[in-house]
Amino acid sequence: MNKILIFGVGLIGGSIALSLKKTGLTSSIIGVGRNQDNLNDAIKLKIIDHTSQDLDKNIAEANIIIIATPVAQIPSILKIIQPYLSSHTIITDVGSTKTDVIESAREILGQQYSQFIGGHPIAGSEKHGAMAAHSDLFKNKNVILTPDQHSSLRAKEMITTLWKNAGAKVSYMSHIDHDKIFSTISHLPHLLAFSLVDMITQRSNANELLQYAASGFKDFTRIAASSPEMWKDIIFANKKFILEDIKYFENQMELINDAIKHEDEKKILALFKNASKTRNEWSQ
Amino acid sequence: MNKILIFGVGLIGGSIALSLKKTGLTSSIIGVGRNQDNLNDAIKLKIIDHTSQDLDKNIAEANIIIIATPVAQIPSILKIIQPYLSSHTIITDVGSTKTDVIESAREILGQQYSQFIGGHPIAGSEKHGAMAAHSDLFKNKNVILTPDQHSSLRAKEMITTLWKNAGAKVSYMSHIDHDKIFSTISHLPHLLAFSLVDMITQRSNANELLQYAASGFKDFTRIAASSPEMWKDIIFANKKFILEDIKYFENQMELINDAIKHEDEKKILALFKNASKTRNEWSQ
Numbered sequence: 001m002n003k004i005l006i007f008g009v010g011l012i013g014g015s016i017a018l019s020l021k022k023t024g025l026t027s028s029i030i031g032v033g034r035n036q037d038n039l040n041d042a043i044k045l046k047i048i049d050h051t052s053q054d055l056d057k058n059i060a061e062a063n064i065i066i067i068a069t070p071v072a073q074i075p076s077i078l079k080i081i082q083p084y085l086s087s088h089t090i091i092t093d094v095g096s097t098k099t100d101v102i103e104s105a106r107e108i109l110g111q112q113y114s115q116f117i118g119g120h121p122i123a124g125s126e127k128h129g130a131m132a133a134h135s136d137l138f139k140n141k142n143v144i145l146t147p148d149q150h151s152s153l154r155a156k157e158m159i160t161t162l163w164k165n166a167g168a169k170v171s172y173m174s175h176i177d178h179d180k181i182f183s184t185i186s187h188l189p190h191l192l193a194f195s196l197v198d199m200i201t202q203r204s205n206a207n208e209l210l211q212y213a214a215s216g217f218k219d220f221t222r223i224a225a226s227s228p229e230m231w232k233d234i235i236f237a238n239k240k241f242i243l244e245d246i247k248y249f250e251n252q253m254e255l256i257n258d259a260i261k262h263e264d265e266k267k268i269l270a271l272f273k274n275a276s277k278t279r280n281e282w283s284q
Numbered sequence: 285m286n287k288i289l290i291f292g293v294g295l296i297g298g299s300i301a302l303s304l305k306k307t308g309l310t311s312s313i314i315g316v317g318r319n320q321d322n323l324n325d326a327i328k329l330k331i332i333d334h335t336s337q338d339l340d341k342n343i344a345e346a347n348i349i350i351i352a353t354p355v356a357q358i359p360s361i362l363k364i365i366q367p368y369l370s371s372h373t374i375i376t377d378v379g380s381t382k383t384d385v386i387e388s389a390r391e392i393l394g395q396q397y398s399q400f401i402g403g404h405p406i407a408g409s410e411k412h413g414a415m416a417a418h419s420d421l422f423k424n425k426n427v428i429l430t431p432d433q434h435s436s437l438r439a440k441e442m443i444t445t446l447w448k449n450a451g452a453k454v455s456y457m458s459h460i461d462h463d464k465i466f467s468t469i470s471h472l473p474h475l476l477a478f479s480l481v482d483m484i485t486q487r488s489n490a491n492e493l494l495q496y497a498a499s500g501f502k503d504f505t506r507i508a509a510s511s512p513e514m515w516k517d518i519i520f521a522n523k524k525f526i527l528e529d530i531k532y533f534e535n536q537m538e539l540i541n542d543a544i545k546h547e548d549e550k551k552i553l554a555l556f557k558n559a560s561k562t563r564n565e566w567s568q
Contacts, residue, residue, distance in 0.1 A: 200562070228553055275485070
């Protein structure tokens, strides 16, 4: 009988709960969160069975604890968990950066860090909250787990099973590789999109610019509509790799700038061809 | 009775033809193009009535000539048209840059430049060719016309009517304002998207990076799948403003780089909030 405790019953936490219910792997799911209306929604929608009345007891009795809050809250939740953590309980998270989470978990959980497996489901949407949760959110999506030499094999297996049952494709890598990869393919693009939209608002004719912006701009800047707080936290949590990638990108833009300035049409065409071919051949 | 001659019966040229047919404003549409298969498709689909058998005569008899070829071909087409151009004929184009087109038209058409109105429909898609054309492509889309003090009022009115009948929202601005605006909201984003994808392909773990890229990357880089040739031409045609915008963007990235380096979370949060608010409030 699996008792699951979920901190943060939003889109991700709620969807994990629904996928667990669908596979019948759990006897009871308890949700913890700051927003009582959202928790009430989650109970009404049968995403969770209860909210927590006695948190210390719920922590001690849980088989799996899932931390699905914004990543900045993970250390304080680990501190709440730590004093009551039983030796059989496995903990995981769903944060978009992993080095900061793993370092907190090592520090706060000490010897019991072996019970923690860092995780990052590559799924999401602009929608928020329990109302947006659905059991198929992770179907065929990548989930990255970052176990290391201190992790227990049982913890790794339990969290792998949890995600495979949700239909996800599970990969393992180090927390450093994870943060380096996602700096380039996710954090940098977000930064560029936020940056372009902010630059446009600084122009005296910003409204005119936005009036004529069309479908290309719409897609390119969709990620600039993301949560500013969440993305500020991600950027600072992944500071080292983001700064490296900004530098790479600035060098790339300087090469392009010089090629345009010196009418090097061949160079620009080769670069556009390479990008266009890669993007056309890529499928998610 | 309106005789229309269209150079380039692709997505844009074909869709103009279909919108003209729908409103019954034209008696005959003649299509000219390099690709005979595409022209045959256009006849089969009743987009055009004929291909041109006697181009000199068709030019002389046309009421409106629409140049809907890639922008780099416009000067040579103007040179084909010029010797046979009647004083009653109005010419327009659909190029994504306007200064280069207007300068060519002034030079090649001389006194008859008054019969030319530069145009840019802000509509398109990844699809190409006559097969992709449809009469509603321009419905509620912006079309920018760039008449100036040398343009005849009749020419301006005829091309305005043509686009209004296609359901478009017509605006007028100088060719310089046009190129400045589209540098920022369209050409720069394309350059950034091409640039990011090319940068990723240079990494030794490019395949791994692309494997974990998800929906945010997908939208951000969609425009990097665009035609390399067309975008190379646009970038060089709009060189001056593109170089200015690259400079602005590099300055913006340097500010962001410094704020991250110096842990100025307040500054990054303010920038993200501004961008996110603007993007959320924007509707196309």
